[in-house]
Amino acid sequence: MISVEEARHRILADLHPTPAEIAALANAWGRVTAVPVIARLTQPPADVSAMDGYALRAADGTLGAVLRVIGSAPAGHPFEGSVGPGEAVRLFTGSVVPQGADAILLQEDATAAGPEVQVNEAVIAGRHIRRAGQDFAAGDVVVPAGRRLTARDIGLAAAANHPWVTVHRHPRIAVLATGDEIAMPGEPIPRGGIVSSNSHALAALVRAAGGEPVVLPVAADTRDAVAEVADAVHGMDMLVTTGGASVGDHDLVIEGLKMRGLRLDFWQIAMRPGKPLLFGRLGAVPVLGLPGNPVSAMVCAILFLMPALSRLSGLPAAPPPTVQAIAGAPLRANDHRADHLRSTLSTDSQGRIVATPFTVQDSAMLRRLAYADALILRAPNALALPEGSEVTVIRLDLLGI
Amino acid sequence: MISVEEARHRILADLHPTPAEIAALANAWGRVTAVPVIARLTQPPADVSAMDGYALRAADGTLGAVLRVIGSAPAGHPFEGSVGPGEAVRLFTGSVVPQGADAILLQEDATAAGPEVQVNEAVIAGRHIRRAGQDFAAGDVVVPAGRRLTARDIGLAAAANHPWVTVHRHPRIAVLATGDEIAMPGEPIPRGGIVSSNSHALAALVRAAGGEPVVLPVAADTRDAVAEVADAVHGMDMLVTTGGASVGDHDLVIEGLKMRGLRLDFWQIAMRPGKPLLFGRLGAVPVLGLPGNPVSAMVCAILFLMPALSRLSGLPAAPPPTVQAIAGAPLRANDHRADHLRSTLSTDSQGRIVATPFTVQDSAMLRRLAYADALILRAPNALALPEGSEVTVIRLDLLGI
Numbered sequence A, B: 001m002i003s004v005e006e007a008r009h010r011i012l013a014d015l016h017p018t019p020a021e022i023a024a025l026a027n028a029w030g031r032v033t034a035v036p037v038i039a040r041l042t043q044p045p046a047d048v049s050a051m052d053g054y055a056l057r058a059a060d061g062t063l064g065a066v067l068r069v070i071g072s073a074p075a076g077h078p079f080e081g082s083v084g085p086g087e088a089v090r091l092f093t094g095s096v097v098p099q100g101a102d103a104i105l106l107q108e109d110a111t112a113a114g115p116e117v118q119v120n121e122a123v124i125a126g127r128h129i130r131r132a133g134q135d136f137a138a139g140d141v142v143v144p145a146g147r148r149l150t151a152r153d154i155g156l157a158a159a160a161n162h163p164w165v166t167v168h169r170h171p172r173i174a175v176l177a178t179g180d181e182i183a184m185p186g187e188p189i190p191r192g193g194i195v196s197s198n199s200h201a202l203a204a205l206v207r208a209a210g211g212e213p214v215v216l217p218v219a220a221d222t223r224d225a226v227a228e229v230a231d232a233v234h235g236m237d238m239l240v241t242t243g244g245a246s247v248g249d250h251d252l253v254i255e256g257l258k259m260r261g262l263r264l265d266f267w268q269i270a271m272r273p274g275k276p277l278l279f280g281r282l283g284a285v286p287v288l289g290l291p292g293n294p295v296s297a298m299v300c301a302i303l304f305l306m307p308a309l310s311r312l313s314g315l316p317a318a319p320p321p322t323v324q325a326i327a328g329a330p331l332r333a334n335d336h337r338a339d340h341l342r343s344t345l346s347t348d349s350q351g352r353i354v355a356t357p358f359t360v361q362d363s364a365m366l367r368r369l370a371y372a373d374a375l376i377l378r379a380p381n382a383l384a385l386p387e388g389s390e391v392t393v394i395r396l397d398l399l400g401i
Helices: A004-013 A152-161 A198-208 A224-234 A252-258 A294-313 A366-371 B004-013 B151-157 B197-208 B223-232 B252-258 B294-313 B364-373
Strands: A018-024 A053-056 A066-073 A088-089 A102-107 A110-113 A116-119 A142-144 A164-168 A172-177 A212-215 A237-243 A263-268 A277-281 A285-290 A323-327 A338-347 A353-357 A372-378 A390-395 B020-024 B053-056 B066-073 B087-093 B105-107 B110-113 B117-119 B142-145 B164-168 B171-178 B213-217 B238-241 B263-268 B274-280 B283-289 B323-327 B339-349 B353-357 B374-376 B391-396
Touching: A004 A263, A004 A277, A004 A294, A053 A066, A088 A285, A142 A152, A142 B364, A152 B020, A152 B197, A152 B294, A152 B364, A172 A198, A198 A212, A198 A237, A198 A294, A198 B151, A212 B263, A224 A252, A237 A294, A252 A263, A252 A277, A252 A285, A252 A390, A285 A294, A285 B066, A294 A338, A294 A366, A294 B151, A323 A372, A353 A372, A353 A390, A366 B142, A366 B151, A366 B353, B004 B274, B004 B294, B053 B066, B197 B213, B197 B238, B197 B294, B223 B252, B238 B294, B252 B263, B252 B274, B283 B294, B294 B339, B294 B364, B323 B374, B339 B364, B339 B391, B353 B374, B353 B391
Parallel strands: A066 A088, A172 A212, A172 A237, A237 A285, A323 A353, B066 B087, B171 B213, B171 B238, B238 B283, B323 B353
Antiparallel strands: A018 A164, A053 A088, A053 A102, A066 A116, A110 A116, A263 A277, A277 A285, A323 A390, A338 A353, A338 A372, A372 A390, B020 B164, B053 B087, B053 B105, B066 B117, B110 B117, B263 B274, B274 B283, B323 B391, B339 B353, B339 B374, B374 B391
């Protein structure tokens, strides 16, 4: 058996970001930049007013002074002339400050009277002027490579005059469920069979993590049926299987894929739920074999598949983010397997996050998994902890899954 | 002026969830349920084994006993007969426990020898058996209405045998930028003009919050041009405008839309950045007018548009989620306007979240907004706070925007 960390390390070390493609900026939210976004212009392009008011020479802006308004410069319509002594130009937030002017008289500090304006509050040179390039200058990297584009990044890339961005392709992840007993939802269920849930949950997880799921037809429980899957995964960035990888008599994924050249890296991890795990290569395609049990499959997907998707997407390879919380119940001593307790979260009177594990942790209970807010991480051989102890949790709500 | 809370309350009170539509389960991740998902079957459908091993009568499972193996029941292939005294049936995780049997002998506690199996560890009646309906029973609500479907919910709905789910429609949000000075990225920029960033950032925010953005052509700075927009918003769930709503001479959104029957609810909010804000109705379509300044527009979108999108999507109407953090710098006393300080986040030696505001909070600095991790909320008239004080923040990273 190997540890969760060792398994994740081995998986991530064997993966590479997908190649780049061009995406329209309007479709680029959530995509990961493959090259930096470099400003194509300077923002603001010239000194501009931060307020509505008048541009003037600071020396003229003394209390009580009366200036002649020689023009107006709405945003987008710069005043072409120059502001001389005793003169002012009406302007607005974003208006270019005309030549000659070095101060802004705020609208609320001015009294307009016909062609003149009176100064009711002395101006300060440079105040309320945004300098050219205050936000960014042409040539600046405004968005680095390897960043998942936020709505704010999209606005910034637009302002930097980019209608297109170069991003990593969505990782295409083939999802394979195996088993004679599996039916798709709404289809006839064989006697003794169950409705497939893993492939749908995993496809949704792939989508949540920025991948593109390709759900393969369910493979029957024969080596040959599984072997045929090898032909279906050309061009995929990963094959994820569920089930068929435990130690029973009916574990055919490995045998079937080995007929087509699967090279296996490991398959037993010291963790609960989800001990059996497979990682290898089928030709060029990485293969991640998750347990068939739905809760185990999902926990393993959080621990291994989501980091793999990050790596394939061009993001830094990292374990799922954790936060500290307070145990809402005593925790038993752990055995040699890392445990992941399905828990609810609440907030105590001091504003601390409290994680309370469900009393039953059966790995077949999908409803309980769906209602869980977090997984409490229990290290191998962790000692028993009293209620109120600090624990580390993975917040499922924050993962979007 | 009205408060942020009052403004949000008024907006949300005037909005209603979109009607329902049918979505394929495979496309339903992130959608919001309009009706509960009710289990169409019982899971597990019968008592099943939680482990690989043998089904037998508990009375027979004493240490050293040797039982006759009368059959095998792979998952999906139930054993049709009954287990009598001295008999056992081979089974696997998920196999239906045959009639007559009430205990499971684990594979690792058994020695198979031809047609017989020896008990190496006494069994306990009922142990390792998952009871019918342990996860859910037919008729149970497995996913309530008004929930944004997670990957786990998708798995649960699949297991409950739902190929389709009934969800609220994506709110369709028209986004309108106004201004003669505005160019689309990559297009010729008029002299004195700037590249549009607001409509792209807002469209991405709408998408991040589960809406469908419709970016309208930029309206020129005339009342008539703005008025024509009224024809473009039929069937939209909301019109969001940016710019043209301040107190200068060139504030044409209100005047233009009033020509077409805009009923205005309010438009000045005691907040910074982003004081001018407009809310009303254009026929049946709610209209939210955001400031033109890109940082103000985004902060107002976080405070008002995202909650509005939640409400339109069928989710509970609520302010943006906040967390407690430690101020990484002294904070000045605040004036009468609620402030939203763009800040970075870090973690101190005690694991606490530290929020440090940028020293310059200019509302035109889009790059700084993009690099911010959080907004520190400063209430109207809040007192000065020393570094290390507790503050409330909105985490931008967790909003997906």
